[in-house]
Amino acid sequence: MLNILVTGSNGQLGSEIRELASNYEYKFFFTDRTNIDITDKNDIINFCQTNSINAIINCAAYTAVDRAESDIENADLVNRKAVKKLSLVAKELGIKLVHISTDYVFDGKNYKPYIEEHQTNPQSIYGKSKLDGETEMRNINPLNSIIIRTSWVYSYYGNNFLKTMLRLGKEKESLGVIYDQVGAPTYAKDLAKAILDIIPQISNNKVEIYNYSNEGVLSWYDFAKEIMKMAKLPCKINPIDTFEYPTPAKRPHFSLLNKSKIKSKFNVVIPYWKDGLDDCLKRLGERR
Template sequence: MYNILVTGANGQLGSEIQKLSLDYPHYTFRFADRTILDLSDLSATEDFFENNRFDVIINCAAYTAVDKAESESDLADALNHRFVSTLAKIAKQHRTKLVHISTDYVYEGKNHRPYTETDPTNPQGVYGKTKCDGEKAILDVSPKNTIILRTSWVYSGYGNNFVKTMLRLGRERDSLGVIFDQVGTPTYAHDLAAAILEVLPLIDNQAPEIYHYSNEGVASWYDFAKAIFELSGVACHVNPITTDQYPTPASRPHYSVLNKSKFKADFSIPIPYWRDSLKSCLKALGEHQ
């Protein structure tokens, strides 16, 4: 029996964990959003954990607005770095298992082979830098029974994401331009949530370990959009465009495919192919044809 706290409860991943929690009656869950736990208030965070004890913390909370982070660096740092540092200290003090979600944006994005956990980090924007600083804070504090899970291109039936945006725009327009020179792997938050809940009993390490988790396979955003329209029966033509044709305040990794060999070797959990998971998401949304 675990008493589990899930932060960022109303985000994509937190919402998927809430949905799956019904399948884990031997776990007790508490789902915290900003009304319960103000992540930017570190003193209040410490008070919260003094009054509430947990066996496991799953930290899904983050500042994820990649472009806005360029102009809101203090807020991004507060949520992605300073709060994470406090969380690591609390986990160490209370001997609590900690699962922290990180991102492919910690890498420079110029590789030509899938990134391993030991590849050097070199984030190119504020979002990636603050997430990388959060990782470093955990490694510095070094709580036992802690894992950092880097993932990529997360989508789900909850919140705002690429899949839901494409479905909306695809019905409004005859054609769309979508970037084809950024390559990674779409990750269904439902699969990530299921993997987290399955690995909890297997986490037993003296120092924090970093793992990669995404769905299997490789795609560009163009490929992803084409698959969304194909599988949902939306008649919208997709035109491939380059990154410089769609400028954004924050730069994106051009290549962020993650090598998941370590995760598979240590936990032996099957990882679904990204198109199969997309079908599942569209079916859950009532969009699969």
Template structure:
């Protein structure tokens, strides 16, 4: 039986892992939120691991407020980079497997085909840079049985996300403007949680490996919003707008499709189509049948 630590336990992905954990009796879980493991206080990390023993760590913890990161640079760097660096060193020292969650924001968003794992990184903002620095810290430690999983456009039945925001605004307003010139793939956090728990016992690499995971298919934010309203029968007119009509402090990738061939081949994974997973999430939220 593997003893697993899940950091960021109350975030979208951590919450989904908690929800499905009972379906994996081969694992015992320790779910750590900020009250148990304060990511902003690196001095406490060694103490935490000195009194506990783990076979694997799933690092779901991250500073994900993309726009706020532009001004809150120090905290974003502490959580997304410095904490990750220390976690990788602790994992190597104690022979602990590590699964670290990263993001499509490590790329510049100007590609013409789905990104593969070896494409050059070029983050365009603080969030992407700190996540990229976290990846590089893991790669520099070069610990065995370590994987980095990049994902995109994550939503869940837990926490705040695009799906819940659209449902709320769609019922408050007659019309909405939603960006159509940013293309990617929505990712249901429960699908990602299941994939991580499925591949965990099969991680046997001598040095860190990078994988991409999102749901199948592609969409713009406009397409995503249209599907949310269609499946939940919300009557709200959606108007397509361009990125420059909705300025934000942080630059968003215009293109962030991820190629999942590597993770599917290495672990024999079947990945659901994004609209099918969206419907499952809306059923969980009680928004459709």
């Protein structure tokens, strides 16, 4: 029996894992900052020993990309220091650790999908803090542990691009959406299922990195267009350049992830992005 600690369990990914939990013969411990302090090594050790934890899925993250530019200390606390503490405990107690990272570790200047070994070069504080967390984990090197990099996460739960588009699509006649940032969205439910399916298979001496997003390639503009189409909203989507929508944090222009490694290693079947969007809209009651 796997006793799995899920940190950050009220976020998009953690909430989707909670919903899928009954499909698996694992015992789950869903936590957030109110019942475990993942920046306190002793607190993590006590929780893991008390509950005989043998796997951790770290969904906790500081994800406010623009706010991170001025809130460097808190981004570092959650995205680096907490990962370091979780890694130390995982190594000490022989616990599997699955940690979630991001496409923002890349600079977005590539012209073909990023493989896991590609040179990292984050362009934002958020991206740097996530890469620093990866580095801490790889240096500590807990056994049977992996990092999953993902992109453009959305879900039935929480706040995300999909929900923003649905809200604005009902309020406005037209919207400008960036067309020159290209990648692929990740439906958190699909990622959650992949994680739960592969956890028993993880066996490695060195921390491995895997990419995961839904299949396909598109821009934010394409994503918004399809949302309006599937939800049958009359809002017109207009393509705009990144420079027309300035933000404190710099985003990668191209961050498509190559998923060959996770598919071949764990026999993961990754759904097409439109299928994930269709499912999420149905759950939200917005599919027309």
